[in-house]
Amino acid sequence: MPGENLSRDEAHERAALLSVDGYEVVLDLRSAVGDSAEAVRTFRSETTIRFRRTGEGTSTFVDLIAPSVTSVTLNGRSLDPAVVFDGSRIALDGLADENVLVVDAQCAYSRTGEGMHRFVDPEDGEVYLYTQYEPADARRVYATFEQPDLKAPHRFSVTAPEGWTVWSNGAGERDADGVWRFAETAPISTYITCVVAGPYHYVTDRYTRTLADGTELEIPLGAMCRKGLAKHFDADDVFLVTKQGFDFFHDNFDYPYPFGKYDQAFVPEYNLGAMENPGMVTFREEYIYRGKVTQAAYERRANVILHEMAHMWFGDLVTMVWWDDLWLKESFADFMGSFSLAEATRFTNSWVTFANNRKAWAYRADQLPSTHPITADIRDLEDAKLNFDGITYAKGASVLKQLVAYAGRDAFLEGARRYFKRHAYGNTRLADLLTILEETSGRDMKAWAKSWLQTSGVNTLTPAVTYDAEGRITELAVLQEGDELRPHRAAVGLYRLSGGELVRYARAEADITGARTVVADLAGEEKPDLVLVNDDDLTYCKVRFDEGSLATLRAHLGDITDPLARALCWSALWNLTRDALMPARDFVSVVLAFAGRETDIGVLQMVHAWGKSAVTHYSAPAWREEGGRLLAEGALRELRVAEPGSEHQLTWARFFASTASSEADFQLLEGLLDGTAKIDGLDVDQELRWSLLTPLAVHGRADETRIGEELARDDTATGKRHQVRLLASRPSAAVKAQAWAQVVESDTLSNALVEATIAGFVQPSQRELIAPYAEKYFAVIERVWAERSIQIGMDIVRGLFPGLQDDEATLTATDAWLAAHESAAPALRRLVLESRDDLARALRAQDCDRLAG
16 A cells, blocks of 8 residues: 555645646446456556646646556646656646646556456356445546545546446446447546446336426436346335435435436445445445345345435535545434434334444444544545544434434524535535534534534443432432533433333433533432433433343343333443443343344344354353353244244344354254254245354364355355355364465455455354464564555454454553554554454453353
8 A cells, every 4th residue: 555645734735736627537448358468457547637726836646546557648748657657646747727637547457346346247257347436546447636625527438348338427328439428427526436337237217306496306216236136136125215215305405416317336345335426326235135134134225325315415515625524424424314214214213223233333433542533633545444434424423313402403404404505516624514503503513513523432321319218219310421521412211110011101301411410300200110311312322220220121121112212221231241341141141031022123133243242252261152052042942932934033043043053053054954954934045044054164064065065056246255254264274274375465355255254264163273373463464554455454454353362462462563563554553453452342341251250
């Protein structure tokens, strides 16, 4: 990654010097197919940029990462590429007031999911292309001023192999010369431009709406995937959610969708969940389900569809000046995804998922040493890449939910409407939004923003209750802890056991300020069995319990009738476990007692993941084997009693496979695979087969031949990824050495296969087998970071950290590396620091669990 970084100061200086009038980009992608004699397969990219000098100075640079540049012409003057191009930048001098730059280059196809990604489908040999740029990889495809505040119209022309279709942000068609020509876009940032090309399966529909002024809005809709996935593609459901989203956003934003058509491409080997390219949204193809999945999976997909649609306004129409204000698009899109999901689709319990799943991501990120304010200090592109995190997304969305409670829904939405109209096609900073929200709410948004957006860390809220002789509340106070004590608009709920159910009988909202706040409205109420602070999940905080409430949850968590309250209690108990305040074995006991009664399938899946993490990372080593056995026994018990054919049955089957460890477990899995065993109603489809085969590979009961036989049943791109993962998961020193070499010492694997290999390499039951790689890890990560792309570097540094070597020696080795590499890239140090923090947290939790034994 040397020389590819761009600092905020450089971007600021360039934005002060020039403005961009437009891009014309001509790509020739015919080289994507057929044999290639090139060491690096390339395509021709010719870019014409028209820009004006608006500030002082006569020199600047344009961004381009390419194997070679054929020619550079500035205002008719030829520049020598050998002199002006350094591999990532083209130096420009002698600028005029009006400038025309033409760059002709050979750009590389990508195998890392960055730039122009090229994928060859192993099932049929077809080639598929798509681009992915955020935050700054458009420069891998064409010459750009690669920063979000230099917006400009873009016009793309693409020559593609015969029989292909090409899509971009604007509407396009193939002319008589065989060139695909696309309509010029509105002014947009370079990172949201897009090209998708190949023999994709394509389905169409349209959305129509009568606007308030009586005009008709018509949006052509398209959805696409690889041909090999066409038989699984439920485009009707994708279009249903899309139309529901457009209804919701038009009802609430009062600004018609501004980008013409709306295509959605589900593409292979995608690093992200999705990307909000206007008119051409891209998604990971794993959102096309090849087998039976639960409603939680469909909810996740719908949430992503609506998240990306919200970006059409928050991020595409109005864009942040620099990545410091990334939250201006991501926090809003994350919030709007859940908001619209609850109000416009069949997934009416989306706030339960948000409380249980998204906020868990935020709580973890906000307690790492790398935590940062929602409005972050982003010095450069490497910082930006790492800040697509739980703070920017989930904490930011949580804080916006708090803002709605604080300022009011109507004021919030009116603020959004004014924001779009005032800043359409422009760039903004935090102050621009705060000014508008002050107008609509009448609240002091600067003070609110200072507490919530410009400080880091999560507060803890704990109830403190006193009672009179008759058992009635004399005072209920909420105690707030944290480095920054914030104003919270929060609800406190009182619950009691009645007829075998734990139900709420009183609730009060209050403004929680300072270290101690009395909730006067609850004085005089009867003594509760459970006090739930942050009932209804209005604010962002960790919740603690008084002793009586905690005892109630240990005995009656499954009796809580309200799914959101139950989800909040599960989350709070998990945070106690992570904070070494509840022994891991106690959390596992709660899982075993009540997970089988959890009705919300998304919450159940999260509880399963937490239960496994409790045993793997937070339990005392001497208890791990017993903890794993208890989980497997509990999973099998629930699997056998689950309703046949239900999504709960499927969820327990997957959990059982992930925890299986005994001879009896393995025999059952083998029987389910070969048909000699059966569980009534359980459909063992191909995706479930891979799940059942995984523990057999991990524990040495499925060898390379057996894994190859499964690939023969599923000789597809997805099957290949599963095969690679399982091959790397086998308990053999030679297997681990080969997997390590493929990922660390070679760059031939694609991003998806790097991810699969790492997932197979790291197995909790193989701690001793992979122990030698702890020392190797620290010896290679600086080189890996320097030589590989940011995305692959992140995957390796995070994925191969020796966190399963959970002892003081690994902590000491991590500290030694950090001490010896103070000048290493800040982004690399951040990744190591985060992993170190996870390890230290695990050791504290293990100590807590050990004392409980």
